[in-house]
Amino acid sequence: MENQLKVYRHSLPVRLYRGQLMTLEELQLLKKSENQLISMNSFLSTTMNHKVASFYLGSPDSESDLQKVLFDIDADPNQDGIRSFADVSNMSEYPDDEEVLMMLGSVFRLNGVNMDDNKIWRLKMSLCSENDCDLKNIFHHMTNQYSLKNTRLTLFASVLIDMANFDDAEKYLRRLLQQMVIHSIDIYKSYHALGKVLFEKGDYKQSLEYYQKTLECCLTKFGINDSRVAYINNSLGEVYHAQSNMKLALESYQTALNIFKRVCKDGDESLAWCYNNLGIIYTEHRNYSKALHYLMKTLDIKRKCLPDGHPCLGNTYNNLGNVYYYLREYDKALNNYQLTCEIFKKSLTSRHPSIARALRSIGIAYEAKEQYTKAKAYYEEAFRIRHAIFSSSHSDLIEINKDIKRVSLNI
Structure with missing residues (x-):
């Protein structure tokens, strides 16, 4: 499929459209990602014809919370590092749909989310080149990880x-x-x-x-x-x-x-992974000085090995936040949690469970500071992500429901 897209690759800049129905929860997640990068986890079907996209919006069930959403996508194939997209109308059973197919993993910047006069949500996006986007170094690092460790x-x-x-x-x-x-x-x-x-x-x-x-x-x-x-x-x-x-x-x-000490050089990223996990264990054993020792060693190695904004850095900041939380240094904990959340929102898909974990951590810190309204807002944001990706029996979803109920008693 990817090879076919490259053969029929579109050669000129174009405005593309896609119409679909979305839940309010999904819309809220996208609104939180405004001015950030998002990536598609499947091939994306679009059209060059605005009327065709509007037709596919249909009409949501009056009893549901589904909303009409129209994507406006600006795509320039002449940018270096852009993912292929192709006019496949000649191969389609419905050539009048003017279908353009975008490759799996295409990265977009979400420029705006607004409702128009016809009560249709308009999502303005632009196809992003991996060579000039904010996360170029992160994408390069992750690409190397994939090519080294996976068939x-x-x-x-x-x-x-x-x-x-x-x-x-x-x-x-x-x-x-x-x-x-x-x-x-x-x-x-x-x-x-x-x-x-x-x-x-x-x-x-x-x-x-x-x-x-x-x-x-x-x-x-x-x-x-x-x-x-x-x-x-x-x-x-x-x-x-x-x-x-x-x-x-x-x-x-x-x-x-x-094993890593035997086969790796000092300062190898793999050692940081081990130190990080040992830091978590010692945190839960309430040996906070030892936990901080391992987590600071982790952070030192990761800062040298990883580009700024890499999600693995976010994990370590989150774990440091946990230590400060248990030491009742809530402002330090909150600063680390917020840094974690900022990194995750820039480097991960908007529905990733790690973002929900970071949001919950911020909520816990605010609850400890007795700022219950703020805490509830972060818990609810975490709930929306977990509800979208987990079954009702998942422990993370049960956990966040308990958090919301508990903090609500203090409001």
Whole structure:
């Protein structure tokens, strides 16, 4: 599909349109992303004909909260680093629709969200070149990560995971595993990716099973002193941590750190990942001085290895905020949480669960400062994201509902 798009690539700047119905919650998330970058996690069908896009708006059910939304997209194919988009009307069953297809992963700047006189929401967007957008260095770093650690088959799953499209990622990976030979050299990558998806969905039991399968494959193929074995131990530690099994979590993190120390140079980014996780464990053990020690080591390495605004920096600021929160230094905690949220909103899709976690952390800090109205506003923003991506039984959604009910009692 991508190769076909490149063959039929549009050659001139063009204004494109897309009409669809959206919920109020989805609109609120997009409004929060105004003047920021967003990325599409699927191929995007648009049209050069404004009337065609308006026709596809249809009429929402009077009893639903669906809103009419019309995307106005400015796309210039002459920019360097732009994703391909193609006029596919000659291949379509409906050539009069003047369809233009945009490639998966296209990055846009959301320039404005407003309602027009006809009660239609208008979203003004421009296709962004990865060479001149705010996140050029971050995209370059992530591209290197993908190319080094993934085959073409698992790359697609990795993109879906980073776009928080966990249901589709799970379906894709399960189909992929059904097609792979059990002794395939790359099957461990699919096991690991599926373990990550299940972890994000809150299915820790199955996540653990796939991570353990990954570990067995890696130990057999690569031996104990291999960075891939260390990565899997880190992942196992995250599951044990989520299950509140701190003993096994600490053992897994320490195993990962010992391997990385043997195979990596001082200051390697992989060491920072281990230090970060150990800092989390010591925070929960209330050993705050040791937690700060590991987290500051993490931050020092990440600042040297990563571009400004990389989401992994956001994770560390969030964890530092947690330490200051437990030390009752709420202003320091709030500053770190706000920095985390700012980084995540610029570097992740607007519906990513990490943004919801950062918003909840800000709410917790405001609640501790007895600023209950502000706390509730951040909890509700976190709820909107979690409600859009998680099932009603997910622990994160249950948690944020409790937060909202609790803080509401003080307003």
